[in-house]
């Protein structure tokens with residue numbers, strides 16, 4: 001008997017589904033509906049314009065409605081996971097689940113549709129009639145053999161992709177796992193023996209795709225509820241199964257499994273008994289993919305065959321061979337070129353992209369998803385579902401295959417630009433960071449990382465090197481860095497991809513001590529203290545490297561206190577001309593857009609002068625993101641409504657900015673809602689200079705700034721970038737201990753672009 005769900009998982013899942021409100025989905029409006037005019041545009045009479053445009057040209061539906069991004073996840077509930085024919089209502093949680101995965105992994109909107117219809121022909125009519133609603137149809141958990149006929153007919157009748165996920169999504173990911181598993185075992189697909197348990201939707205589609213990859217039909221043995229599928233079997237046969245019928249007197253799974261290189265289980269929990277594994281070929285690939293209970297639990301399989309590579313469909317074991325690795329991305333690619341179908345070439349392109357991705361070094365984002373980030377090997381034959389590169393690799397490959405085979409009705413002008421644009425689904429910071437990432441790549445500078453042994457830095461450096469953003473220098477002990485790189489399965493190499501400064505043994509040690517004494521000797525630092533610090537304090541080492549020109553920018557702060565890091569940077573690197581004190585600008589990316597907050601980390605209670613300096617300095621940092629700064633001096637007071645000292649301070653700061661930088665778009669003093677909503681602002685002070693939502697919020701003091709920043713992060717699930725340190729003479733940034741590897745990549749791009757500007761300024765001043 002297969003293991004059942006643990007009571008902890010069962011009760012956790014029921015709470016997850018019922019709280020805080022029932023189900024996993026809701027409909028969200030994407031347009032404002034706040035006044036009479038919005039109503040007239042969204043609905044009658046304005047909506048008629050959109051209707052008439054589509055009536056005149058149906059292609060306009062892609063521009064004026066959600067259709068091109070909307071997929072039906074449709075089931076009649078006849079083969080729900082491995083739970084069987086539990087009916088359409090009980091299938092609804094699975095369909096809602098698929099909808100969430102489509103949205104989460106590929107930004108595709110889904111209506112889940114559960115149809116109470118067993119009759120294939122009537123179901124076909126229902127689905128075909130839905131064509132005007134959707135850009136694609138994902139058929140789900142419809143049992144074999146009816147599912148074959150249903151899909152076949154719908155593909156003929158409909159001009160949008162119809163894709164039975166249990167067949168083809170599963171087949172694609174199985175093909176990728178088999179490709180990689182056989183490569184590791186050193187076996188050729190043409191010679192391997194494959195034994196399948198299950199002869200339904202998933203099994204037959206997987207076997208067909210394996211045959212197109214080179215597997216020999218005579219090497220494939222299929223079993224189902226009746227046992228071995230053999231020629232002339234009188235019961236439970238259909239024309240799709242018959243393709244794999246063998247001329248044999250073998251009748252059971254136990255009869256056919258000896259010598260098998262691959263066990264493909266897409267049937268039901270617990271059907272593969274551990275004692276059967278002993279007779280399998282060396283280094284067998286065991287795919288126990290029934291959900292939620294696999295044909296054999298991995299621990300049992302491992303005990304019986306320690307040399308086996310084991311996959312399941314579940315997320316709580318390594319090697320999750322599940323169609324979630326495919327369906328969001330194959331639809332993304334198909335929808336983005338308005339493909340009329342998903343054909344064999346598109347499926348093979350997806351399978352190859354998935355197999356190839358697993359062989360790349362693991363991604364930093366997988367490490368933070370809790371899914372583990374194992375390097376390619378028997379326990380990591382295929383990518384983790386949280387691997388952000390899935391969409392970046394699969395969707396463009398599929399879109400290109402659709403274009404190459406002539407089924408794309410809206411071909412892409414530039415596949416590379418399309419692939420770049422997909423980063424918006426991966427990194428919430430992707431769009432906002434894009435201008436800086438592109439500029440960093442143009443001229444990567446040397447960035448030194450004080451905490452060069454930290455896992456997040458190493459994972460970030462892998463991404464930075466792959467993306468060509470910077471030449472990293474790690475402060476760290478070579479043996480530690482080396483062993484961690486190996487442990488995390490990264491491919492970066494010292495001396496090739498990054499340089500190393502070893503605090504315990506660097507030939508420049510004496511010079512660094514001398515350089516440190518040069519700048520800090522007059523601040524009470526004795527030579528003895530300097531020698532110790534230059535051996536033990538990695539922030540000091542990184543800062544001296546920047547000062548001496550051994551690096552162009554530094555990043556520190558993964559551990560320790562912000563203020564002590566700041567002091568070292570101030571002492572060693574010093575302040576840029578015209579800057580009296582440093583400050584910190586933080587970016588938060590929310591669902592309503594990005595905005596900057598200053599000063600979130602440095603100055604306790606800046607006066608009007610200091611606030612004005614800070615606002616002017618912030619503007620150039622914001623401009624690097626390709627945004628026009630719309631700045632607001634924030635207060636509890638709205639345009640003079642209060643005369644408190646802090647309101648007067650913000651008014652005075654505004655006046656100073658206006659004198660010193662008259663072109664800056666800035667206004668105040670104003671409350672936060674006045675700054676963020678034009679509608680509110682129009683009521684308070686319609687003549688304000690800023691337009692739309694302010695994107696730079698200058699706060700009256702550190703408490704206000706830091707609280708606003710942390711609250712936005714927590715309440716709005718906003719993504720932070722920074723803090724960006726403003727004011728050091730050369731680029732230096734202090735991240736916070738909660739930073740992720742992606743956060744380090746982002747701040748690196750910022751530092752590189754700053755360093756490029758410094759280099760240009762140095763050249764310009766040398767020339768004059």
Ligand SMILES: NC(=O)C1=CN([C@@H]2O[C@H](COP(=O)(O)OP(=O)(O)OC[C@H]3O[C@@H](n4cnc5c(N)ncnc54)[C@H](OP(=O)(O)O)[C@@H]3O)[C@@H](O)[C@H]2O)C=CC1
Pocket residue numbers: 078079080081082083141142143144165166167170197198199200201202203223224225226236265266267268269271289290291292312313321322323324
């Ligand atoms: N990991 C993944 O990504 C995926 C996993 N699956 C899993 O695969 C399984 C099958 O799904 P699907 O193909 O859609 O369903 P189908 O109903 O189309 O097929 C089920 C097949 O399994 C066979 N079967 C059922 N019980 C047993 C048993 N005790 N012993 C041997 N064979 C059995 C059936 O035999 P018969 O033909 O005789 O009725 C049938 O051939 C499910 O557990 C599902 O969760 C499916 C899709 C994706």
Ligand SMILES: CC(=O)C(=O)O
Pocket residue numbers: 080081082141165166290291313322323324
């Ligand atoms: C994963 C999936 O689609 C299934 O088990 O049915």
Ligand SMILES: [Mg+2]
Pocket residue numbers: 081140141165166
């Ligand atoms: Mg399914």
